[in-house]
Structures are given as structure tokens and as C-alpha cells.
Amino acid sequence: MNWNWNWFYRMGSPRWFYESTSRWLPWLGALTVLLLASGLVWGLAFAPQDAKQGNSFRIIYLHVPASFLALAGYFLMAAAGAIGLIWKMKLSYMVMKCAAPLGAVLTFLALFTGAVWGKPTWGSYWVWDARVTSMLILLFLYMGVLALQYAFDSKDVANKASAILALVGTVNIPIIYKSVDWWFTLHQPATISFTEAPSMHPDMFQPLLVMILGFYCFYAVALILSVRVEILSRERKTSWVRGLVKQATHKNLGAE
């Protein structure tokens, strides 16, 4: 086995990350705009109405992708934290730190769109449904990681502590999901039916797929942008960042 680990070590370098993302970030950004715009127009304007819910079902095109990313974002955050703990990689702590607020916002978006959708469908903004409750707990988990991250003076301790907390949360997430599921079947209210149509019509499903892809790209762009800001602020004393700043100021002065 002659596996080349160079790419892995290179990834640990914030400078390499910054410079290589500078090259392809515009393309990813353009793809995101394209996917989100086409998915939204397709989903909101051209997809057929739902037989029972009418037009109100269309919020699914925001709700489902946001929920997907909220959960995937937690695992990404925990994985980044684990990589940081194991290989002591500076960059992966930065990814973890930036993923926390992003995931929390997406979880909130999922809960908010769910509440807005719940009003016309279930008749109330909030229902103690198993999935809704799990999402709320996910939001609390994100908030714990965020609160811990900002509580320490030392960045190193803050990173490691919140990485461990994120990992503990990861162990707990399946248990929480299972127990909330079980709790819900125990308390299931008879008045509200949560059964939706088992499968979506392809005409409705295809724009959803585009939106999910768009959200994944959006997540990547947002995460990379905030990691880049984090890199610049943490590496501001290094020569390559100073060089970048000098270049930028020259350009601005030249423009004036």
C-alpha cells in the first residue's frame, strides 16, 4: 500500500484551504444560486397543488432541505471536532466552530417553517410531534455547543471542550431520537393525524430534490465563507495574510 497522505496534511493548512477555495468558490456560489433559484421557481410556481393542502404545502421546499441540513450539519460539526481532537488539526476546529451557528440557524429555520406550515395543516403552530420535538432538542444541543465555545478565554480549550461536547451529543442523538419516537407513540393524540401521502408525486418531488441539492451547496458556500473569515482573523499576524491585506488596500487605493 503506497497511499499518499499529502492531500490530508495539506488540508490541515489554513493557507492552502484559503487559497484553493478562492479559486473554486465563485463556481460553487454560482451553482448554488442556479439551483436555489430554479428549485424555488419550479417548486413555488410550477409544481402542482397538493390535493388536500392546496398551496400551503409548498413550504416543504424550504422545510425539508433545512431539516436535512440541520441534522447533517450536526454530524459534520462533530466529525470536524473529532478530527481536530485526533489529528490536532487547526483547520478542522475552525470548521467545527463555524458549523455550530450555521446549524443552529438551519434548525431554527426548520422549526419556524414547520410552525408556519403547521398552522394551516394541523391547526396550531406548535404540536408535540416526535420529529418536531427531536428538532427542538437538536437546537438545544447546538446552543450548548455554541455557549461552551464562547465561554472560555483560551481558544484551544474552547475548541477541544466543544468538540468533546459535540461528540457526546452525537452518541446521544440516536438515543434521543428513539426515545422521543417511543414517547410520542405513547402519548399520540387521536385528534390529529400525521399520516401524509406515503410517496410524493414526481412533479412535486423533482423540485424538492433540486432544492435539497441547492441547500447542500448553500451550506457548503456559507461554511467555507465563514471558515475563510475565521482563518483570516486567526492568522492575521502571518505574512501571507498581511500580504493579502496589502494587496487589497493597494487595489482599493488604485481604484480611487
Add this chain to the structure above:
Amino acid sequence: MISNMGFLAFLRRDLRLINRRRGEVASPLIFFLMAATFVPLGITPDAELLKNIAPGIIWVMALLATLLSADSLFASDYQDGSLEQMLISPQLLVMPVLGKVTAHWLTTGLPLTLVSPLLGLLLSLPTAGYLPMMAGLAVGTGCLSLLAALGAALTVSLQKGSLLLTLIVMPLYMPIIIFGSATAQYSIEGLAWSGPLAILGAMLAVAIALCPLAIVSVLRLTTIN
């Protein structure tokens, strides 16, 4: 002595320390009783209604009482430097930490369990619920103590860590409270209550195996740096 690797030594040490300041042991218990008194005042004295919510209320109160007492777990050892001494010793720390958590459970979880029938009485818990509630509390407060110790280890070096501890640990308590109050609820409804209790026991077993490991690595991080 090798077999328990410091477990008993630390258990005995912590119990002796706690014995010297007994007031601290009493405060979570008094909180437990007081807070439960407020529930009928805030909701209703109607026994029919209270008996439905009694298991849940008792569990929420037990959870809060455990959290209140949690930040003292490592605080005094951190302040007087003995925690640091523990950490730089060549000994494996998993068993000593487990000993400390056991001491915490013996002085909060166990008393809470023993006092809980009084709360059941106040909240008109049906007779069938007493034994399952106590069994559930005895097992469940063990999990609560272990997770609280993890939170305490994460926040031990912070000035105002106790509120943060609560924020961090509470989401992790969700499964315990669900199965804990279900144990009592099941027996009240005349169902077999061994199922949820067994799941609580399984969670305790996992927590005993994993939490001390996590606590030790967190203590190394927050105390030494």
C-alpha cells in the same frame, strides 16, 4: 486495593468531605420539596388532575435538584489544587472519577429517591406508582449524576459555570426523563413497568462505561490548560 483502583479511596474521601458540610446535601432535597409544593399552588389542588402529572413533576424536580448540586462536584477540588494533583499522578483516573460520582449520587440521587414518596403523597400519586417511581429514580438519578459530572468537568474552570452547565446537560437528559416518568406512568395505568425500567438500566450501564472516560479527558483539558 488494586482491584478497585482508587474507586473506594475516592468514594470514602468524598463522602468524608461532604459529611463535613452537611448543609450542602440538604439544600437540593429542600429545593426538591419546595419546588414540588409550588406545583399544586400554580396549577390546581385537584387530586384527580395532580395524580396524572405527579410522575412527570417529580422527575423534573429531581432533574433540577441534581443539576443544582452538580457544580460542586469538582469545584472545591479545582480551587484547592487537589484536582490538578490527581491529574498529574500516574494512576488511571477512570475509577477515582467514578468514585467521586458515586459519592455524589449517594448524597443527592439516593436521598432524592428516598424522599420521593413524600412528594408522591403531596401530589396524590396513586399507590401503584410508588415502588416503580422509586426504582426508576434510583436507577435514573445515577445517569443524571454521571451526565451532570460531565457538564461539571466541562465548566469547572469557568467563573460562572453553573448556568452553562445546566444548558449543556439538559438536552442530554431528555431520554432519561422520558423513560423515568414512563416507569411510574405505566404502573399507574396497570401495565408492566419493567420495560422502561430496563431501558433506564441499560442507559445507566452505557453511562457508567463511557462517562468516566469522557470526564477524565475533559478534566485534563479544562484543569491543566
